[in-house]
Amino acid sequence: MKIRRNRKKFSREAAGQAPFFLALGLAAVAAFAYLWLNQRCEALGRRLSQLDAQKAELQRQIKQERSRWESAKSLDQVEKLLLRHHLTMAWPDERNIIRIRRVADEPSAAEPAASRRQYARAGGVAHD
Numbered sequence: 001m002k003i004r005r006n007r008k009k010f011s012r013e014a015a016g017q018a019p020f021f022l023a024l025g026l027a028a029v030a031a032f033a034y035l036w037l038n039q040r041c042e043a044l045g046r047r048l049s050q051l052d053a054q055k056a057e058l059q060r061q062i063k064q065e066r067s068r069w070e071s072a073k074s075l076d077q078v079e080k081l082l083l084r085h086h087l088t089m090a091w092p093d094e095r096n097i098i099r100i101r102r103v104a105d106e107p108s109a110a111e112p113a114a115s116r117r118q119y120a121r122a123g124g125v126a127h128d
Helices: 012-072 075-085 113-121
Strands: none
Touching: none
16 A cells, blocks of 8 residues: 655745745834834934924023022122112222131142242142
């Protein structure tokens, strides 16, 4: 008796279809990944545009408030406020002014470093 083999089971057509469907699946995954990344980048771009507009608005407000503050602290405005609130202010008398002077023995920061080096040569310790 002769054994019959099912030759359709070992068909080359079925073996050729697996790599095609695998490549098709990988292409679909890559397409979905591209779409997701594209949408994500567009969302981030919109968010950046919103933040840039918000930054520009805040900078405009800061500029406006600085201008208001500069005009409010001007001498004319202060005098107007003093008059409006019925306040009288004057400069203090000369005898009420206390003047503080620097002691001559202490070297100032403005003096050159040469004087500090002379101090170091005289036996003291100079800290530069």
